[in-house]
Amino acid sequence: MAQAAETATANKQRRPQPAEAKAPAMTPEQLLRAYRDMLLIRRFEEKAGQLYGMGLIGGFCHLYIGQEAIVVGMQACLEPGDQVITSYRDHGHMLATGMEARGVMAELTGRSGGYSKGKGGSMHMFSREKGFFGGHGIVGAQVALGTGLAFANWYREGRNVSLTYFGEGASNQGQVFESFNLAALMKLPCIYIIENNKYAMGTSLERGSASRDLSKNGAAWGIPGEQVDGMDVTAVKEAGQRAAAHCRDGNGPYLLEMKTYRYRGHSMSDPAKYRKREEVQQMRDQSDPIEKCKKMLLDGGTGEAEIKKIDDEIKAIVQDAADFAQSSPEPDEKELWTDVLIEEGAR
Amino acid sequence: MGTQILMPALSPTMTEGKLARWLKNEGDDVRAGDVIAEIETDKATMEVEAVDEGKITKIIVPEGTEGVSVNSPIAELNGGGGEAAAPQAPGQTTNMPQQPAPPAAAQPGQVGEVAKQAEDYGAVAARGAERQEGAAKTGAAERIIEPEKDWGPTKAITVREALREAMAVEMRADKDVFLMGEEVAQYQGAYKISQGLLDEFGPRRVIDTPITEHGFTGMAVGAAMTGLKPIVEFMTFNFAMQAIDHIINSAAKTLYMSGGQLGCPIVFRGPNGAAARVAAQHSQEYSSWYAHVPGLKVVAPWSSADAKGLLRAAIRDPNPVIVLENEILYGQSFECPTSEDFIVPIGKAKVERKGKDVTIVAFSISVTWAMQAAEELAKQGIEAEVINLRSIRPLDSETIAASVRKTNRVVTVEEGWPFAGIGAELGMQIVEAAFDYLDAPPVRVTGLDIPMPYAANLEKLALPSPAQIVDAVKRVTYK
C-alpha cells in the first residue's frame, strides 16, 4: 500500500496490511537509526531494572521493554516543535525524543543531575527543549493535557502536532472521551496513540473494556483510527506519517491503536499471576521489535559488524548513564523549597 | 575477561535468597534478556535475566542452594563477542564512591518480571515500613489495648487482615453490602486487602472495575441511593480526585438536597498519604479535604482494632463515610479483640497513652510517631498523653479538651500540609474550648508545605518525624 497517497477518511477503519504488500517505509539508514534507538531503550531499561534490584531506584519503576518500536517509529514522523506526552511508563519516550540517558537515569536514582533535580523520579520528567511534556502518574490525565498541547498548536495556527500516548487501560477513562469530543469538535492536531500492551496492571483488555477494537473508540466523533502492529517499527512509522499528515492538514485528530506487549511486570515486582510465562516467552521469541528490525537490516545487506558496533556504542552510553546516576550527588536540602511557585523577580 | 553474574536483590531489604533453579547450563549461550535462573526469597520467586550476551562458562552456585547473599557471584559469563568483549564488561569497579550498593563491575543478574508472590505495591510499602523503623515495635507489642468497652480476648492481626475481616463480616451479615474497585477481585487487591473475598462472595459482590474512577464512583453512589451499601475501594486516595465530584456533590449533599428522602449509605476507602518514594502525584494526604465537607464522615484508623472496628461502623453507617487507611501500616500487627460484635463507634477518640505534662493529638500513622516521641519524652521526664483521633469528622472535641484542661499544653501531628490542615482546625477548637487552660500556644507538626519530592533524602525531610514532635513538645513545655 502506498502510504502517502492514502487520504484518511473519517470513519474509515484501516487494517494492518500484510508485510509483503508494503513498500519499505524506511531507508536502510533510517532502519539502522531505529535499531539503535530501540536498542538504547531496551538496554537502558534493563539497566534500570538492575539498579532497582540493587536498591538504587525506589518507588514505582515501570519499564518499557517490548514496546520500543512505538516511540521510535512515531518519533520518526515528528517535526521540530511537535510535542510528546505520556504516562508514568515514560523512559522510552524520553530517550526517543533525544533526552540524555544520563539525566533520565539520574532522575531514577533521585539525584541532582536528573531531569527534575531528583524531585520527580521515574514517573515525572519533562524537557521543554525536546518537546517532552511528561511523565504523568494519574491514569488518563495526559490525554486531556495532550489535547491541550494540540489546542495550543491550533491556536498558534502552526503545523505542529501533539503525540498523546496512553495505555489501553487508560483508554476507558472518562476524560479520554471528553478529549476526543473536544479535539474533533475543534479539529485539533492531536495524534492519540493507544499503547495496547494487553494489560492494565492485572486487568486484561477483555476484562476492562467492552470495546474490542480500540481504533474505533473515536468513531462516534468521526476520528479516523487504525490498528497498527506496534512490534514493527516500519509499520508504526508508516501509520504515524498518515496520522501526522492528516493532523497537519487541519483535519483534526487521529487515533492509532498500537498492538504491543510489555515483557516485564506492571512495575518492578508484579506478582504476574494474571498471565502465563509461555505467553511472555512467545511474544519475546516471535514478535520482538528489535530482533525483527535486526533481521530486516541483515536481510537488507547491513553487516554484522556494523550492528555489533551499535551494540557496543549503546552499552557504553548506558553504562555511562548508570555511573553518572550513581555518582551525581543527592539534591541539596534547599531544593525542598524551590519550584513550588514562581516567585516575584525569579523569572 | 569473563564477567560475573551476581545474585540480584528484589528490594533493598533483601539480603539473601535461594537459588531455586538454573534454566541454563554451563556451556550454553545466552543473550541479554534471556531468563537464566529463578531465585526465591521469603516473599517471591523471580527470574534472573542475563544483562549481557556470552557463554556461561561456570555455574558457581548450584541450584537448590539456600541463603545465597545478594551480590555474590552465582555464575560466570564469557563475553561472546571477541574483540568487543572488554568494553562489554562495564568494569568501572572503582569510580562509584558513595554508593551503598556494590559497584556494577560484574553484571548482577537482572530482576525478572515474574515475582510470583510479591505484592507489587506491597514491596513499596515494605520499604516505607522499613523507613518507619521500629514503628511496629513501639506500636504493637508493648501497647496495652484498652478499648473503652472491654471486648474480651484479643489476638495480634495485621491492619490488612483487620480491614479484610471487617468487610467479610459485614458482607456475610448483609447481602446489600458489596465491594468494587480496581483489581479488588481477580488480582486479590492491589494491596491484598480484599484477598479471598472474590472466592467467598463471588463476582456479583466483589467487582473489578476498569480504571474509571469518576464513572464507577457515580455508579456506586447511584446504587447507594436505592439502599444498596457499596464499599468503593480506591487503589489509593490520590485517584479519588478523579471521583471527588461524586463524593461531594452526589454522595455528601443528596440527603440535604432531598429534604432527607435519599440517603447514601456508602463507604469510600483506600490508602491515603505517602507510601515510599512514589513522588508528588502518589503521596498526598487528604484528611483535611474530606473533613471540610458537611454530609461526610471521615475516619482514619491507626491500629488493627481501629481498622476493624471503624470499618465495620462505616459500613453500617447510613451516611457516606471516608475511610482513610495508610499503606505503611497495612503490614503491621496490633492486638485486636476477637469478639464477633467488636465495633468502634465513629466520633470517639482514644487515649493511647496517659500523661500529665502535654497532650499530643495524632491520627493514622502519626500516632506511631507520637507514641515514639512519648517514649523518648518519658526518658527525659516529660509525661505525654497521646490521643488517637480515630475519627476526624465528627471530631471528639470533648476528649481533646478534657486532656488539654489537664495538661495545659498541646501539640498536633499530621502527615499532611499545614495550611488549612487538621492541625489548624484542632488548634482553633482547643482555643475555643480550653483557652483559659492553655499555658502555651498550641504547636502543630505537619508535613512540609511542598509537593512530595522523590529523592530519598528530600522525602525524608518532607515528612514529620518523632524527633520533630519531641522538639515541639519542648517548645510548649518551655524545656
Ligand SMILES: Cc1ncc(C[n+]2csc(CCOP(=O)(O)OP(=O)(O)O)c2C)c(N)n1
Ligand atoms: C486515576 C488512576 N487510577 C489508578 C491508578 C493506578 N494505576 C497505575 S497504572 C495502572 C494501569 C494502567 O494500565 P494501562 O493504561 O494499560 O497502561 P500500562 O501500564 O499498561 O502502560 C493503574 C490502575 C492511577 N495511577 N491513576
Ligand SMILES: [Mg+2]
Ligand atoms: Mg496496558
